[in-house]
Amino acid sequence: MRIRLDPWPVDTFDGQLTLSPFAGLVFNAEMDRWAALPTRGVPERVRRVLVVDGKPRMEARLLLDDEAGTLSVAGFGAFVVGAVDLCPHGTRRAELQGVAARRVLAYSGDARLEAARLSPRNPHSGRLEYDPHPFSGAQVEGARSKIQRLMLDAEQQMSADLASPLPLDETDPDALPDTLVLQDGPVRIGEAGRAVVGYVKTLHTDYLGADRIGLLTELKPGERTPILRFTLGDRGEGGEGGREQRFTWYVRLCEAPFYQHPLAGVMRLEMHAPEDSEFVPRGVQDIADLSGALLCRLASQPHKDPRAPQNLIPTAALEQAMGRAMGSPELVTRRIRAHLAQEYGRAVGA
Known part of the structure; x- marks a missing residue:
């Protein structure tokens, strides 16, 4: 028996490797031969790459009761969606885009809540405004799920707005977009026709x-697998219901040290596929060809990030910026408590 290390830190939600069989069917899309393919570099035509990510945060759980004594659950929370805009050829500095906190009052029940505005004692620390968003059900974690859903929707919208259109023609020589979006996590329903990976x-x-x-254990840095196609329905990674075709392939970002599991340093990529397509669109093919070179440039190092190399350098920078945008969780919690104490005191006095 050989013991190998999962390189990701134990305080992350999941390990880097927990393989479970996909419930659906997977088909060859690019070729029938299953072998490693080399990267072809990043063409000059690609001028912008944007790395998009989001960060949710639950700030307080609430319990609501009305005049009839009916109880329901709610929660204060926040999320941030942003992007890192960079040149894949290194001709300019990377820039942050759209990093701003949005605060949410997620609630269940029939009665509509008004926006909650928390004014600070110190005017320099700004007002916290929580916009109401209802959710169905009465689960304690319903508020957290609602905040996560709002974040994913905003992330999807930002990716679609920033990415170039992607022609789905099989042979179009100009299909490679000039602006490519790398989105953390699987692509989502509604992003088809855009250059979103x-x-x-x-x-x-x-x-x-x-x-x-x-084959994944044999890939060298920058190499990839052939493109596959699968149908995502009600089950599978990132499933959101419905039926949708997707392309997927794997890229190796770095060699795995001998003491780590052999799939360490491998990342899976996916893009939307035309319904029941028998070919890979030229734009998808070109993006797959450049993906190894691009991701090897953006991959992080273990001494900089414990989730290296998959947690890309722009992603780590974006995570830090998003955390700053939401503010200190301890300070926000104190302001929520002070606000509720003040409102409750007024009600008791009345």
């Missing part, structure tokens, strides 16, 4: 099977 940092679902997964 979802990058999945953790390998939780096995799309390859025992006869093909061995």
